[in-house]
Amino acid sequence: MGGLGSACSLAHRGFKNIHIWESARELGDVGAGINITPNLSTQLSRWGVLHIAKNEAVALDGASVLEGSSDTTLTTVDFSYIAEEFGSPFLVVHRSALQKCLVSGALDSGVVKLHLGHIVEEWDFDSTSFSVAARKKSEEEESVPQWIKSDIILAADGVKSKARAAMMGRTGEKDDVLDTGQAAYRILINRSQVNEDPELLPFFDGSHSYRWIGEKRHIIAYPICSHTVFNLSTAHPDRRFVEADSWTATGSKAEMLETFADFCPRVRKLLNLVPEGDVLEWKLRGHSPLDQWVVGNTALVGDACHPTLPHLAQGAAQAVEDAAVLGVVLSKITSKDQINRALKVYQALRKPRADWAVATAAANGKGLHLGKSQEKDARDAAFRSAHGKGGSNPDKAIDKEVQSELYGLDVALDAEQRFSELFAQVA
Numbered sequence: 168m169g170g171l172g173s174a175c176s177l178a179h180r181g182f183k184n185i186h187i188w189e190s191a192r193e194l195g196d197v198g199a200g201i202n203i204t205p206n207l208s209t210q211l212s213r214w215g216v217l218h219i220a221k222n223e224a225v226a227l228d229g230a231s232v233l234e235g236s237s238d239t240t241l242t243t244v245d246f247s248y249i250a251e252e253f254g255s256p257f258l259v260v261h262r263s264a265l266q267k268c269l270v271s272g273a274l275d276s277g278v279v280k281l282h283l284g285h286i287v288e289e290w291d292f293d294s295t296s297f298s299v300a301a302r303k304k305s306e307e308e309e310s311v312p313q314w315i316k317s318d319i320i321l322a323a324d325g326v327k328s329k330a331r332a333a334m335m336g337r338t339g340e341k342d343d344v345l346d347t348g349q350a351a352y353r354i355l356i357n358r359s360q361v362n363e364d365p366e367l368l369p370f371f372d373g374s375h376s377y378r379w380i381g382e383k384r385h386i387i388a389y390p391i392c393s394h395t396v397f398n399l400s401t402a403h404p405d406r407r408f409v410e411a412d413s414w415t416a417t418g419s420k421a422e423m424l425e426t427f428a429d430f431c432p433r434v435r436k437l438l439n440l441v442p443e444g445d446v447l448e449w450k451l452r453g454h455s456p457l458d459q460w461v462v463g464n465t466a467l468v469g470d471a472c473h474p475t476l477p478h479l480a481q482g483a484a485q486a487v488e489d490a491a492v493l494g495v496v497l498s499k500i501t502s503k504d505q506i507n508r509a510l511k512v513y514q515a516l517r518k519p520r521a522d523w524a525v526a527t528a529a530a531n532g533k534g535l536h537l538g539k540s541q542e543k544d545a546r547d548a549a550f551r552s553a554h555g556k557g558g559s560n561p562d563k564a565i566d567k568e569v570q571s572e573l574y575g576l577d578v579a580l581d582a583e584q585r586f587s588e589l590f591a592q593v594a
C-alpha cells in the first residue's frame with residue numbers, strides 16, 4: 168500500500184521515472200476487509216481513483232460496540248456527521264479494492280513500471296542503491312542479483328522491513344520486531360452461505376460495523392464487496408501461531424471456535440459458517456518508534472516505520488498518508504542535492520502523527536480487552552453514556568476527538584503549508 172501509494176502520489180505530482188520492485192509474483196486478491204477512513208479517501212479522491220473502490224465499497228452508516236458474551240449493545244454511533252464534517256466518506260472494502268485504486272493511479276499514469284517477482288536483498292544507503300533478484304521458480308534456477316542506483320529510494324517493505332533493519336544496523340541498533348502477543352483471524356462469509364437466515368441477513372443488507380468485545384479478545388465485522396460478503400476480523404491472544412518468520416497461516420477452525428466459545432450464539436453462528444481450511448490467522452506484530460526514518464536519500468514508508476495494530480483501522484491510511492506527503496515534499500525541491508532535506512521534512516511532518524496513531528491503536532486494544540475489574544465497569548458505563556452522534560467514546564476508533572485528529576487533517580495540504588518553514592529548519 169505504501170509503495171503503490173508513493174508511486175501514485177509521485178506520478179500525480181509529475182515525476183517521470185518511477186519503479187516499484189515487489190516480491191509477490193502477482194497482485195492478487197490477498198487479504199480481507201480494510202477500512203478506507205476519511206483521511207485515506209481524501210487522498211484517493213485527490214488522485215482521481217476513489218471511484219474505483221466506491222464501485223464495490225460499503226459506506227458505513229455507523230458502528231456499534233457490543234458485549235461479546237451477551238450480544239448486548241454497549242454503544243452505537245451514527246456516522247451521518249462523518250462525510251459532512253470531514254468532507255470525505257468512510258468506506259469499507261476488500262483490500263484488493265484499495266489495491267486496485269493504487270495500481271490504477273500508478274500504472275495508468277504511464278510513468279510507473281511495476282517489477283513483480285523481485286526481492287530486494289541488500290541496501291547501500293551511501294550510494295542510494297539496492298540489489299534485487301528475480302524470484303527463482305525452482306531451486307536449480309539461477310537468479311543473479313543486480314544493483315540498481317537511483318535518486319531516491321522509498322522502502323515500503325512492510326512490518327518485517329529489511330530496509331529498516333539495515334538502517335538500524337548502521338548505528339548499531341537492534342531491529343526488534345515486537346511480539347504484541349496478539350493474533351488475528353480474518354474471515355469472509357459469502358451471502359450465499361447464510362441461506363436467507365433472517366438473523367444473519369441484516370449484517371449483509373446493512374452498512375454497519377459491529378465490534379463484539381470480551382476479555383483479551385474482540386471481533387470487528389462489517390459488510391464489503393457491495394454487501395455480498397460479511398468480513399470478520401478478530402484479535403485474540405497468540406497461542407499457537409508463533410512461527411517467527413511467517414506472516415499468515417491457515418488457522419484451525421476448531422481453535423477459532425474455542426477461542427470465542429463464550430461469545431453469543433449469533434457470533435458463533437457466523438464463525439461456524441467458515442469452511443474448514445478458509446480460516447486465516449495472522450500474527451500481529453509491532454515496533455517501538457524509530458529514531459529516524461531517513462538515511463541519505465532513502466526513506467522508510469508505511470508499516471516499515473510505523474506498524475500499527477488494526478484496532479484504530481489506520482494501517483493502510485497511515486501508509487498512504489506517508490505517500491501523499493512524500494509527493495508534496497519531493498515536488499517542492501529544485502535540485503537533487505535537496506532530496507535528503509526534503510525527506511527529513513517528510514519525517515518531521517509524518518513521524519509525530521504516525522507514532523501517535525501507533526500508540527493510540529495499541530491503547531485502544533488494551534481498553535477494549537479489559538477483564539472483570541472496576542476499570543471495565545467504568546469503561547462500560549462510559550460506553551452507555553456515549554453520545555450517539557459522535558463524542559467521547561471508550562472505543563477510540565469511534566471517539567470524536569480521535570476521529571477529528573485523524574480525519575480532520577488533509578496531510579497533503581498541511582505539508583504544502585508547512586514545507587518552507589520545516590525545510591529551513593532541517594540541515
Ligand SMILES: Cc1cc2nc3c(=O)[nH]c(=O)nc-3n(C[C@H](O)[C@H](O)[C@H](O)COP(=O)(O)OP(=O)(O)OC[C@H]3O[C@@H](n4cnc5c(N)ncnc54)[C@H](O)[C@@H]3O)c2cc1C
Binds near residue numbers: 353469477
Ligand atoms: C498480503 C497482505 C495482506 C494484508 N491484508 C490486510 C487486510 O486484509 N486487512 C488489513 O486491515 N490489513 C491487511 N494488511 C496490512 C495492511 O495492508 C498494511 O498494514 C498497510 O497497508 C501498510 O502497508 P505497507 O505498504 O506499509 O506494507 P504492506 O502492505 O505489508 O506491503 C509491503 C510490501 O512489500 C513487499 N516486500 C516486503 N519485503 C520485500 C522485499 N525484500 N523485496 C520486495 N518486496 C518486498 C511485500 O510483498 C508487500 O507487498 C495486509 C498486508 C499484506 C502484506
